[in-house]
Amino acid sequence: MEKRAKRTKRKLNRLGKTVLGFLIIFTMVTTYLIWDQVAEKNVVAKRNSDKLTATVEASQPPKKMEKESDQKQNNVENGQKIEHLHSEKDSKQTHSETKKNPIQADKENVIDTKPNVTKKDQKKKDAVDSESKKNNQAINKEDGKAEQLEIGKVVYMTFDDGPHPTASQEILQLLEKYNAKASYFMLEPNMKQNPDVVKAMIQDGHTVGVHGVTHDVSKVYKSPQSFVAEMNTAIDFIAETTNVNTHLVRAPYGSKPYITAPFQQASDQANFIIWDWNVDSVDWKLKNGQYVQEVIQQINHLEGKEPLVILMHEKPTTAAHLENLLKYFQDNGYEMRAINESMQPIQFK
Numbered sequence: 065m066e067k068r069a070k071r072t073k074r075k076l077n078r079l080g081k082t083v084l085g086f087l088i089i090f091t092m093v094t095t096y097l098i099w100d101q102v103a104e105k106n107v108v109a110k111r112n113s114d115k116l117t118a119t120v121e122a123s124q125p126p127k128k129m130e131k132e133s134d135q136k137q138n139n140v141e142n143g144q145k146i147e148h149l150h151s152e153k154d155s156k157q158t159h160s161e162t163k164k165n166p167i168q169a170d171k172e173n174v175i176d177t178k179p180n181v182t183k184k185d186q187k188k189k190d191a192v193d194s195e196s197k198k199n200n201q202a203i204n205k206e207d208g209k210a211e212q213l214e215i216g217k218v219v220y221m222t223f224d225d226g227p228h229p230t231a232s233q234e235i236l237q238l239l240e241k242y243n244a245k246a247s248y249f250m251l252e253p254n255m256k257q258n259p260d261v262v263k264a265m266i267q268d269g270h271t272v273g274v275h276g277v278t279h280d281v282s283k284v285y286k287s288p289q290s291f292v293a294e295m296n297t298a299i300d301f302i303a304e305t306t307n308v309n310t311h312l313v314r315a316p317y318g319s320k321p322y323i324t325a326p327f328q329q330a331s332d333q334a335n336f337i338i339w340d341w342n343v344d345s346v347d348w349k350l351k352n353g354q355y356v357q358e359v360i361q362q363i364n365h366l367e368g369k370e371p372l373v374i375l376m377h378e379k380p381t382t383a384a385h386l387e388n389l390l391k392y393f394q395d396n397g398y399e400m401r402a403i404n405e406s407m408q409p410i411q412f413k
């Protein structure tokens with residue numbers, strides 16, 4: 065009798081241990097799954113916020129036109145200064161030329177790691193494509209890797225849609241005051257009206273890139289060819305006016321959803337380097353200076369995790385409050401740098 069009781073007791077003991085074992089394993093697996101899901105949610109949330117950023121810019125089409133008409137009035141005085149900076153040109157030219165190589169090499173790397181989405185278009189483009197690939201790969205061999213953007217106490221401010229007849233000068237002066245470098249993505253009609261501003265940007269050590277001609281979705285994104293043509297018109301204007309040969313492009317309203325595979329391919333063939341952003345000031349909408357707080361908030365969220373590429377616009381309301389932002393950067397130990405062609409561009413995914 066006693067023996068049997070002992071045996072049952074032992075059996076129960078063993079059963080208890082097994083159950084306990086199962087419970088421990090079950091708890092571990094559940095914890096892992098919950099943790100995993102939370103992590104994934106964070107990624108999704110971040111991606112969504114990126115997308116939001118893009119759509120926000122996409123919702124602002126009508127504003128450019130007023131600006132352009134504004135500028136026509138100011139054009140006359142600007143036109144007189146065109147020839148001032150000619151002696152600057154040659155030195156700048158060599159700079160930008162030597163910088164071309166690493167970028168193209170880098171671009172090629174990016175293309176190669178992408179899935180081959182473009183098979184449909186392959187036939188007609190094969191010949192040209194293999195030609196340009198050969199060139200790029202040749203460059204690739206002799207040159208090293210792309211410069212990575214700094215992560216941490218560095219901000220890369222970018223200004224779109226300019227130049228603006230009054231705001232641009234104001235922005236340039238502020239940047240100088242705070243020892244800040246920035247990058248510009250400009251529209252050809254606005255550059256035409258303010259060529260001296262474009263020259264001053266280069267003279268001050270900022271980076272110039274292009275943003276097209278019309279800023280009109282139905283025109284610039286009509287076809288890959290129209291996109292390339294608009295960017296090249298603006299690129300040619302910069303080359304003729306300043307001797308700087310830029311390849312830096314910001315697609316109007318960002319690369320999503322407009323730069324589809326055929327656009328990307330045409331853009332690669334034209335050797336464009338497309339830059340998006342990850343901090344959206346929303347300065348076109350937040351006209352009374354709230355954009356400064358908006359930028360600071362987004363930066364605090366991303367700092368240490370991603371490089372900080374900020375989208376702003378050359379607008380009077382942006383210029384009016386820019387000093388607050390520059391002061392914040394200075395007080396908080398940020399370095400304000402310009403992007404360049406040898407850097408790995410930030411792009412929406």
Ligand SMILES: [Zn+2]
Binds near residue numbers: 224
């Ligand atoms: Zn724009």
